Amino acid sequence: MKLVPEHLITVADNRQRKEFDEGKMQELKSSIEERGLLSPIVVRKHISGGYELVAGERRLRSLREIYDFGGSVKFEGMRIEDRTVPIVNLGDLPALEAKELELEENIRRSDLTWQERVAAEAELMQLRSEKAARDGQPAPKPIDLAEELRGKSTIGAANSVRESLILANNLHRPEVKNAKTQTEAFKAMKRVEEAERNAAVAAKMGKEHLSGQHRLVQANCVDWMASQPACSFDVICSDPPYGMGADEFGDGGGRTGGSTGDHFYDDSTESWLELMAAAIPEISRLAKQDAHLYLFCDFDKFHGLKKFVETNGWKVFRTPLIWFKPSAFRAPWPEKGPQRKYECILYAVRGELKSTILAGDVIQCPPDENLGHPAQKPVPLIAELLRRSVRPGMAVLDPFCGSGPIFEAGHSLSAIVTGVEQDPTACGIAAGRLAKLSGVTTHLEIKS
Secondary structure (H helix, E strand, C coil): EEEEEEEEECCCEECCCCCCCHHHHHHHHHHHHHHHHHEEEEEEECCCCCCCECCCCCHHHHHHHHHHHHCCCCCCCCCCCCCCCEEEEEEHHHHHHHHHHHHHHHHCCCCCCCHHHHHHHHHHHHHHHHHHHCCCEEEEEEEEHHHHHCCCHHHHHHHHHHHHHHHCCCCCHHHHHHHHHHHHHHHHHHHHHEEEEHHHHHHCCCCCCCEEEEEEECCCCCHHHCCCCCCCCEEEEEECCCCCCCCHCCCCCCCCCCCCCCCCCCCCCCHHHHHHHHHHHHHHHEEEEEEEEEEEEEEEHHHHHHHHHCCCCCCCCCCCCEEECCCCCCCEEEEEECCCEEEEEEEEEECCCCCCCCCCEEEEEEEEECCCCCCCCCCHHHHHHHHCCCCCCCCCEEECCCHHHHHHHHHHHCCCEEEEEEEHHHHHHHHHHHHHHCCCEEEECCCC
């Protein structure tokens, strides 16, 4: 055993501040006064000639408080006084214990990234579990590590450790590893896991999913439409890509809780022009001679889309319908400009199909629960558009159906809905919507 003056032991500035529970600190101090110090303070030599604390900060604080009140302590049957502290050098410990203490020390550093911290906490938990198994002891729980590392034994602290352990096992996922904060990473992980579950649903259902009168197809919509008979649909209502670079924006307005790249499709202007040039003629071919058309679009693209649609035989309403979103918060110029609270919808007709009601061109509708799609439209909004045109038994097409709000909206109006979506994750979400529709028997059909 080696004794050194307590003032020679320093605590590094980059150790995270810990909340030391006053009651537990008092219990530790009383235990040391009554029973003596059971373990020495672990240190390493400092370049200044003194020592840097590695482990035992609570014990060191208790010793200093005892000395401040003129007391002394016992260690290994020997009375210690004169403000000295029993120490052991980190390098003198067995390799396993040294590794454990180094992990503890690293976790307490304030300059760690969250990725480094959760990896170290997971490694420490694994090490503790292996030691417990070797010694025939119960495996440690997150709440045990929470008290040691967070200074708390609360459910919240334990959940924080549990979250760290989960994230450490998911650092191989780029969406998780590249997140800026642990909170953002956990949201990204849940989003990725949900996407994987939805993709699994889509893979299981095959390429075509029939649910009662409705039909969901996983396919490239342009290719699929080209294979379908002409004049099949009374109403087309869809939300195609906007061509506004939304794949560079980030988290879909914050509603999917993610980071850059949530939009899984190319949303460049060039891609949009190519897509509309191919899709609008097929949409027009599949529409009946008397039909209505609703297409969501970006403000800057409205007149370009209007020309595409007019060229293919539609009469387009001169100005867009407006979806007003009171709770929207995205601000393209966060330091200089307003929040964007609306989106545009192109409305077009051909033939003699009359509207069912005379309604305004501004629709106020809040977003509904996001199911994991970055551009998801609320079911009440789609239902409001359809109710202006749809009569029971009419055939409705959504060639860019995404997560499938068209199915719930069309079902509520007794329409027969066909939705096409090429992304397997979105298709999985849409299939889940279909399965929940009241009075619909779900079965699968795989196209040959």
